Every structure is written in C-alpha cells, then in structure tokens.
Amino acid sequence: MNIEEKQYLVRFNADTESHLKIVNAHICATRCPDKLCTIFCPAEVYKWEGDRMHVGFEGCHECGSCRIGCPYDNIEWRYPKGGYGIVFRLG
Numbered sequence: 295m296n297i298e299e300k301q302y303l304v305r306f307n308a309d310t311e312s313h314l315k316i317v318n319a320h321i322c323a324t325r326c327p328d329k330l331c332t333i334f335c336p337a338e339v340y341k342w343e344g345d346r347m348h349v350g351f352e353g354c355h356e357c358g359s360c361r362i363g364c365p366y367d368n369i370e371w372r373y374p375k376g377g378y379g380i381v382f383r384l385g
C-alpha cells in the first residue's frame with residue numbers, strides 16, 4: 295500500500311481554531327524563497343498563495359516536521375485540543 299492509499303484510511307476531526315500558526319508572515323515573504331514548508335509537509339498543509347501562506351490545518355497529520363523544518367523557527371506548533379485532529383485507523 296503506498297502513502298496515498300494509506301492517507302485514505304485516516305480521518306480528521308477538525309477544530310475550528312488552528313493549532314498551527316505562522317509567527318511572522320513577513321519572513322515567509324522576504325527571507326524564504328523556496329517556501330520549504332510547502333515541500334517538507336507530507337500533508338500539503340502549507341500553500342503559498344500570491345503573497346501569503348495558507349495553512350490548511352484541518353489536514354495536518356501531526357507528524358511534527360514543521361517544528362524542526364522551518365529554517366526560521368517561524369511556525370508555532372502545538373497538538374490540537376483533546377478530541378480534535380487526526381484519527382488513525384489501526385489494523
């Protein structure tokens with residue numbers, strides 16, 4: 295089973311409030327030409343649209359990569375509130 299097929303097995307219970315936050319949007323616009331979070335996030339949560347970063351937090355897999363992947367430490371990351379977030383199907 296490839297990763298795309300596995301992703302169909304997970305479910306999300308999205309909160310109304312994002313657990314991910316870009317700390318300083320100006321840094322994304324001016325100091326990060328490659329927009330690395332749009333590359334390293336396996337769930338494609340980050341999308342550069344025009345001149346701003348769209349954060350589709352609802353599809354986050356909570357892998358934690360953006361805690362260490364942003365070269366400017368520009369993503370505030372926490373787990374979703376209890377009862378929200380990704381739901382893995384076991385077995």
Ligand code: SF4
Pocket residue numbers: 316321322326329330331332340347363364365366367368369
């Ligand atoms: Fe902004 Fe960090 Fe993403 Fe670069 S990797 S675009 S600095 S959040």
Ligand code: SF4
Pocket residue numbers: 314334335336337338339353354355356357358359360361
């Ligand atoms: Fe993407 Fe993982 Fe960060 Fe969620 S925790 S936004 S899946 S890199």
